[in-house]
Amino acid sequence: MEFPGSPPKRCAVLYGSGLFEEAAGFAVSLAAGAAVAVVSDETVAGFYAGRLLEALRARGLPAEPVVFTPGGEAGKNWETLGEVLLSLAKIGVGRDGLVIALGGGVPGDISGLAAALCCRGIAWIQMPTTTLAMADSALGGKTAVNSGGAKNLIGAFHQPSAVFADLDTLATLPTRHLRAGLAEVVKTALMLDGGLFELLESSPRDLLDHRGPRLRQALERCARLKAGIVARDEREAGERAVLNAGHTVGHALEAAAAPELLHGEAVALGLLLECRLAERLTGFPPEGTQRLRRLLNALGLPTAVPRSLDTSRLAELMSLDKKAKAGKLRFALPATVGNPFLRGGEWTSPVELDLVMDLLKD
């Protein structure tokens, strides 16, 4: 006797300006009078929750804020998730209710996991307010919290019904965060699109202006590349792993150096180190590593690990990586600028921890 599986689901993604009204209109079509929770951290709630709640209530939706503290990676844990879930229950968010994640990667990850777990999965919308979330974390349905020192160890795949990326919200994003998020754009270009990489190289400064057309174009191109991969491999059985480039080292660096490095900064460093790994393992050209270093510099992203880094803690954290298979670390590596390395049907390569640590000490 056999039991069957889940039906597919689609998610609309929109980049633009002035999208709050549009998001509220879409929420009405999803929630139709049921309770709506707008989930964000204190900072983002202070800037934008009022505006979104107003737009939702003007359309007759009983919308309430859920604000969690502390924001940032430190708050992305089991306890915060439990509190958000209790808040959803108090507001009366049931099966036909709706969660709107308003903010960067952390509110997105927590809200999405709360939506995945509330009544075994309810509808949710993402409104990313950071370049990082717009380029990467709001797309593709990965949600998670950290646990026992390991990043995103607890989570779910739960596609949002829509992503509204309002670039106007980047006006309140600190420049350092705006730059950090671009590391995900660089990652996507490095692994999948040599043309996009050249575009980034040609005018890196333009990417830092959220009102100009260049950033929006780059984000949309990124999203389109990711959509293609997620369509073929939502659950990361294979190909989707290429989007983890920079993240195997990056996640560990982020945790080991916390709170010194932002996620995107750690990914930038991770990409650089993984390109050097790739030079040895995949024949990645050293010029590629140089191009990456120049681009990261031009974007104001770090290219050297913090001096204070505890390397033994780093090694320990890497060995906890979810992608480890039969005890070995697995890295998604580039073959050339714009193309991932693929061998024997495998999108990741086994790497000895010692080799990674040697390169780090250089």
Next chain:
Amino acid sequence: MEFPGSPPKRCAVLYGSGLFEEAAGFAVSLAAGAAVAVVSDETVAGFYAGRLLEALRARGLPAEPVVFTPGGEAGKNWETLGEVLLSLAKIGVGRDGLVIALGGGVPGDISGLAAALCCRGIAWIQMPTTTLAMADSALGGKTAVNSGGAKNLIGAFHQPSAVFADLDTLATLPTRHLRAGLAEVVKTALMLDGGLFELLESSPRDLLDHRGPRLRQALERCARLKAGIVARDEREAGERAVLNAGHTVGHALEAAAAPELLHGEAVALGLLLECRLAERLTGFPPEGTQRLRRLLNALGLPTAVPRSLDTSRLAELMSLDKKAKAGKLRFALPATVGNPFLRGGEWTSPVELDLVMDLLKD
């Protein structure tokens, strides 16, 4: 731009005796050398965990026990789930790891949700050791914990890769629990299969003997009926709701009378009350209610609510039910013995709480 959804997945279901070896063999094909966690409560672990761990280790799998306390409905909460997840991490259960749920409904629900959340979803196997789990809760991929007083408020749909129902394990199940689980068989028959209902009526005593063929036949027939429904409606968008018959009142009764009623006993009472509701709302024949009462009596299941019941607490609990839509309670009701009531494409009917409370006071 659109993002896509999840691929379907299949789950093999097997009823029989001496299935521990078979389960261990299947585990090898899934985990292939990676860490395996055998999750159960103290009672079941004492009886069967050793045997299963031995069978797994004999096949070269690094298998470790995860035992949670307290067992029973009271332990099915957010804190226990968090502890089980930490244990999985400590054992080193990663993406390619495996969870085996060994026990009744509570270990099944907690283990399944832990498997759903570990690394965003890893493989798991169910080995139900109660009639309740064999007839219902181990099948269909529903996993959950209770929260804020409401049953199964936090959960996920996560199909196991296989269900091995070894009827030998029922030898250690207290008779009261064996009887209670049969309420789920009665429910399935009442809603979906008049022939099965007659079979149950024809020799109820035979169902209490786990070594005889009758119980296994009834469980298999139940599973087949459920498989058909889950195939058409895994996420309970519609038809699957018929399997909640008896549960809307049952869940609330179970919580309000805790720990006096077992889940199955509460479901038996819920079925009886919902048949009386159905008499008024769907034209369900009063003879059907009488047949149900006789069958429950013959199976040693309760037909009257405990005198000590706090009815105001019960009303409060029912209003928290996940299936409430736009604030109204929704009941899956029978039309006749063996057929669910369906009107205007809806598998559940709106019911005023007052009507339910009136019937309860009778």
